[in-house]
Amino acid sequence: MGDSADGNERPDDEAARQIRGGLGRVLASETFRAAPQLSAFLSFIVERTLEGRRSELKGYTIAVEALGRPAEFDPQSDPIVRVEAGRLRRALTQYYIDEGRDDPLRISIPVGGYVPAFDLPVPGMSAAARRPGKVEAEAGSATRRSRAWLLALLAALLCLVLGFAVLRLEPALFGGEQERVTDRAVAHGPDLPTVAVIVGPAPADPALADLVQRSVNVFVDVMARFDDLAIVKVPPPGAPIPDDADYVLELNMLASEGSAQTFGRLRTMKDGRIIWTASSERPMREVLEDQDLMDRIRRIAARLVEPFGIIQADGRQNTVTPAADCIYQALDYQRFMTAERHQEARECLERIIARDPGFYPARAHMASLLLRDHASGRDGTGEALSRGLASALAAQRLAPSSGRAQQIVAEALFLRGERSDAEAAGKAALSRNPYDPQIMAILGAIYVRMNRPSEGLPLLERALEYCPGRPPWYDFYAYLAAYLNGAVKQSHTHFAVLATDPSPLGLLAQALHAARNDDAEARGEALHKLAQEVPLFGRDPQSFLMRKGFSEAVTKRLLVDLGLVDGEKPAVKAEPAPSTGLR
Structure with a gap:
């Protein structure tokens, strides 16, 4: 009308x-x-x-x-x-x-x-x-x-x-012969790697036996929260390893002459390869009184199954299931940010969704790709953001208790400009899985782009600690948080990881670092590479930053610091906000 x-x-x-x-x-x-x-x-x-x-x-x-x-x-x-x-x-x-x-x-x-x-x-x-x-x-x-x-x-x-071929991407949104997502249960089945947790005989010492049981419970609880990446099974004592297990995690603790010996090993079922192992021996009393033991166990469990963790590293080299391979491709795109990897991941996820519309992990990771299309300016149809939100909501509908689904919804809402709702969704995601470095980093990056770097930096540094194999954007937002806070030494520490990174955010960090050091040549070179890598930045740097969700204040600060607009370099004061309670 x-x-x-x-x-x-x-x-x-x-x-x-x-x-x-x-x-x-x-x-x-x-x-x-x-x-x-x-x-x-x-x-x-x-x-x-x-x-x-x-x-x-x-x-x-x-x-x-x-x-x-x-x-x-x-x-x-x-x-x-x-x-x-x-x-x-x-x-x-x-x-x-x-x-x-x-x-x-x-x-x-x-x-x-x-x-x-x-x-x-x-x-x-x-x-x-x-x-x-x-x-x-x-x-x-x-x-x-x-x-x-x-x-x-x-x-x-x-x-x-x-454009019909493009519109067939989301069957639940654009019709066709696919089932409605609400007509299906959350489907895992054989589509995700299955990890069987096998516990050795209970120690004779009651206190040590109780500690073993609590440790196993923590291991299983943490691993099960990564429900887009693995299925965890704990067979009863003495029962055989499940036939569908792809990995076996063996945990054991023994008492010997006043000491507690602990062993952990993760191996593949297919060929018996050991992909992780750990052991220790400590005085029994020291083990029983260790107040930090459960926290270390949580970190180990998360390290095994997090998006860039040990199981995923093995799966990238040795395909476990077709669906898992697609998810690993989508995660790898976050590391390398190349058009080829993006296309491969997207086509792979399309096939999985077409085969099983109720498989929520594929929808969640497809939403992530679509949102990155929008944020990078690669979206040629203008529909990536709305389609990303639709896919995120479908994932949330299929798996309402999943931290990953809630995280993707938070990302979509943030890019739509619904910042309060995005923050709430990010907090909800972290409450569902407080051990996932991806969720920590996403929420931390949201705070940084909202000009609340003091709230974002602790989350980002915690994500860095949990995830040694992380993609470079974790480091970028940690660097930017320190940069906005004026913490020069801290920003240099985070920049060291980005100094040669060829991704768009890595190039942006290199340009900022060079500008801060009055190195006009290095700044110009980084900006030239960034404009070649992302044409939107070359045409309109402000739009490039705004599409990524940077607030007006942060956008202005970056453009001024880069010498792309006239103006004084303001000492941007972070906007006050209530404590997240998530540090």
């Missing part, structure tokens, strides 16, 4: 009829029946728009008239409307992925306001085939807009035909 002069004109009767029908279907869905506050919010803003009163859709009006807040409600101190709007956007996205995938009309709420937009059905075109778009519910003369509207639809249809 065309723009109107005052933005308050009513849509025509036919459009209003279709919109109310679409609203009714949304409100009747399982998702919205269980969320009366979201239903009230959506009904209110849609009806006000159809009445030609969209200018009234402000935070105060929605809070008081739709959400039941008192007349003295203060939108400046109470963020309820903004929070609920974020929830409503995600609920609508989820509805059109699942129950409403064939709905002929789509309702959305563009970020930055509360006025809904409507994608009206095209005669003769199914919901599964058409390309989602946004048509604001603003009325005008039907005669005046009909020709432009028809041409726009024809152009969209032509783009749809030409």
Whole structure:
């Protein structure tokens, strides 16, 4: 629908009829029946728009008239409307992925306001085939807009035909013969490596036997939280190793003449290769009184299964399952950031999703690739961010207790500009798996880009400690946090890892480091390489940084420090924020 002069004109009767029908279907869905506050919010803003009163859709009006807040409600101190709007956007996205995938009309709420937009059905075109778009519910003369509207639809249809191969990427979002993700349970099956934990005979000493049991419980608890990377099984004592085991983790503790001897070994079932081993011998009393023992066990367990850990390192060299191989390819892309690795990983994950739409790890890692497409400016369709969010929400729907799914949702929300919701999702991810360095680093990077480096740096340094085989972007955000804090010595320590790194963020760090040292030649060389590697940076450095989610203050600081814009080099003060409680 065309723009109107005052933005308050009513849509025509036919459009209003279709919109109310679409609203009714949304409100009747399982998702919205269980969320009366979201239903009230959506009904209110849609009806006000159809009445030609969209200018009234402000935070105060929605809070008081739709959400039941008192007349003295203060939108400046109470963020309820903004929070609920974020929830409503995600609920609508989820509805059109699942129950409403064939709905002929789509309702959305563009970020930055509360006025809904409507994608009206095209005669003769199914919901599964058409390309989602946004048509604001603003009325005008039907005669005046009909020709432009028809041409726009024809152009969209032509783009749809030409881009069909791209749109088949997300079957649950764009239709086809795939199953709806809500119709399937979370599928692991043979798709992920299985680790069998075998525990030796219990020591005769009761205190030591109790310690062994607690240690095993911690091992299993930590490893099981990485549910996108491995399946953990603990057969009963004396039972045979499960037939589907790919790896065997053997743990044993013995008492001998006042000492406790501990042994740990991880081997492959296929050929018996030992890929990790550890042992120690300490006085019994010292072991029993060691207050840090469980923390060290958690670190060892995480090191075995984390995204860049020991099992994944072995799996990259020796394919365990096709699905795991695809996930490792997606993780490897984070290390090397090459177009070839990106294409290989994406095609591989597409095949896995087509084969099993209910396999949540593939959806989560596909979302990660799509979000990186958007952040890097590589997205040629302009749809990577919305498709990444859709894939992330599908992963979360399939595995609501997964830290990885929640982490991917946090990344998507952050890149959409929903920073408070992203921070909350990041914290939730870390609470689900507080041992995952990827989640620590993602949340830490979110804080750094929000200009809260003092909160981000502890998380990033903890991630570095947990993950020796990490991708370079961990080090970049740790470097940037120290850089923004003015901690020169600390930033030099983190920069040492990035000094020769050819990735875009590595080149950005090299340019910043050279600028700080007044090395114009090195700065220019790094910026030239970065512009060649990422054309968006060469065309518009500010857009490059903003697409990655950097706040306006951080973006300005970096551009000034790099000499790309005029201005004084401000001593950017980190924005105050409440403690995360996650350090």
